[in-house]
Amino acid sequence: MDCKSSDGYAGPRSEDILPASATAAVKVVIVGGFGVGKTTLVGSVSEIRPLTTEETMTQAGVGVDDLAGIEHKTETTVAMDFGRISINEQLVLYLFGTPGQERFWFLWNGLFEGALGAVVLLDTRRMEVSYDVIGRLEERGVPFVVGVNAFPGAPRYPTAELRAAMDLDPSVPMVDCDARDRASCRDTLLTLMRYLYTLTTVSPESP
Amino acid sequence: MSGPGPERTSGPQPPGNPDRLYILTGGQERPAATPQLDLVTLIVSRAESDTGLAPELAAVVRICDFPLSVAEISAYLELPVSTLTPLLTELLSEGKVEARPPVPAAALPDVQLLEAVMHGLQKL
Numbered sequence: 001m002d003c004k005s006s007d008g009y010a011g012p013r014s015e016d017i018l019p020a021s022a023t024a025a026v027k028v029v030i031v032g033g034f035g036v037g038k039t040t041l042v043g044s045v046s047e048i049r050p051l052t053t054e055e056t057m058t059q060a061g062v063g064v065d066d067l068a069g070i071e072h073k074t075e076t077t078v079a080m081d082f083g084r085i086s087i088n089e090q091l092v093l094y095l096f097g098t099p100g101q102e103r104f105w106f107l108w109n110g111l112f113e114g115a116l117g118a119v120v121l122l123d124t125r126r127m128e129v130s131y132d133v134i135g136r137l138e139e140r141g142v143p144f145v146v147g148v149n150a151f152p153g154a155p156r157y158p159t160a161e162l163r164a165a166m167d168l169d170p171s172v173p174m175v176d177c178d179a180r181d182r183a184s185c186r187d188t189l190l191t192l193m194r195y196l197y198t199l200t201t202v203s204p205e206s207p
Numbered sequence: 208m209s210g211p212g213p214e215r216t217s218g219p220q221p222p223g224n225p226d227r228l229y230i231l232t233g234g235q236e237r238p239a240a241t242p243q244l245d246l247v248t249l250i251v252s253r254a255e256s257d258t259g260l261a262p263e264l265a266a267v268v269r270i271c272d273f274p275l276s277v278a279e280i281s282a283y284l285e286l287p288v289s290t291l292t293p294l295l296t297e298l299l300s301e302g303k304v305e306a307r308p309p310v311p312a313a314a315l316p317d318v319q320l321l322e323a324v325m326h327g328l329q330k331l
């Protein structure tokens with residue numbers, strides 16, 4: 001779809017324009033290993049064709065070929081897909097699907113700050129990625145739910161086993177999520193919202 | 208909040224055209240008083256016209272006819288967020304655009320906000 005105007009600048013298609021009444025936004029971050037379905041999930045529920053935003057990351061590194069061991073900086077451009085759901089006339093929800101290279105997730109300035117929460121898409125073929133990310137979300141106090149995305153041929157484990165492998169707090173919901181299925185993705189997001197709701201309103205005696 | 212590493216170089220960067228800023232501020236040092244921009248801060252143009260603006264600034268003013276998040280502007284203009292941010296900072300300080308900050312992230316989101324989001328999701 002061409003969205004360039006005659007003088008060559010890009011902009012939203014008319015159907016992608018937010019009403020002038022949109023006053024505030026919230027965000028949710030979708031994390032998970034390479035190829036687990038993050039982009040697919042965003043596309044399944046987004047009202048706009050998913051877009052890509054970029055950030056330039058500056059990383060310090062010591063070059064292997066650098067005999068003096070001098071620190072130097074490398075610039076890397078990292079791309080992230082995102083989509084949008086208008087909640088009502090005022091409120092907009094943005095969903096960010098993190099890039100495949102997990103080392104960039106927490107370097108992206110302000111990605112997790114202010115996020116309502118995160119969905120960890122769990123790839124049962126590469127569980128160590130999710131294990132690490134769960135630890136870092138916990139460290140940062142970002143609430144999350146886990147969506148198990150079962151690919152054909154991927155190993156299937158009982159939920160209890162997955163939870164144990166992930167060292168998951170018993171209160172954190174874990175649900176199945178087919179990233180291609182809109183209803184399944186919506187339900188996963190609803191699970192996150194309900195979980196946040198319980199965190200906000202929970203009384204100590206609840207089950 | 209501490210950054211993820213010692214390498215983080217955030218904070219306001221010099222705008223593209225320091226001379227102009229100098230003129231606009233009457234030559235006074237002005238601390239950057241613009242609000243912190245989030246990926247989902249909504250930006251809306253205020254200016255009726257974008258005449259006299261540098262092309263990259265004019266492009267932002269034009270696509271923000273209606274509210275757009277910083278992430279969307281970055282996507283449409285194909286600019287990294289860290290390149291876009293100083294442009295937005297300049298436009299904000301000149302009053303050409305307005306920023307609508309995200310719902311502030313309290314330690315825990317508020318119940319009414321969550322109810323609204325759940326209601327919106329159920330309609331999907």
Ligand SMILES: Nc1nc2c(ncn2[C@@H]2O[C@H](COP(=O)(O)OP(=O)(O)OP(=O)(O)O)[C@@H](O)[C@H]2O)c(=O)[nH]1
Pocket residue numbers: 032033034035036037038039040041097098099100101149150151152177178179180
């Ligand atoms: N069977 C199955 N396939 C899926 C599912 N979700 C995604 N896929 C497929 O898996 C492939 C990768 O999906 P993406 O959405 O690109 O994954 P991603 O997490 O964004 O990948 P990276 O950004 O590269 O890390 C695509 O071909 C999808 O069609 C799912 O739930 N079930």
Ligand SMILES: [Mg+2]
Pocket residue numbers: 038039040081097098099100
């Ligand atoms: Mg992707």
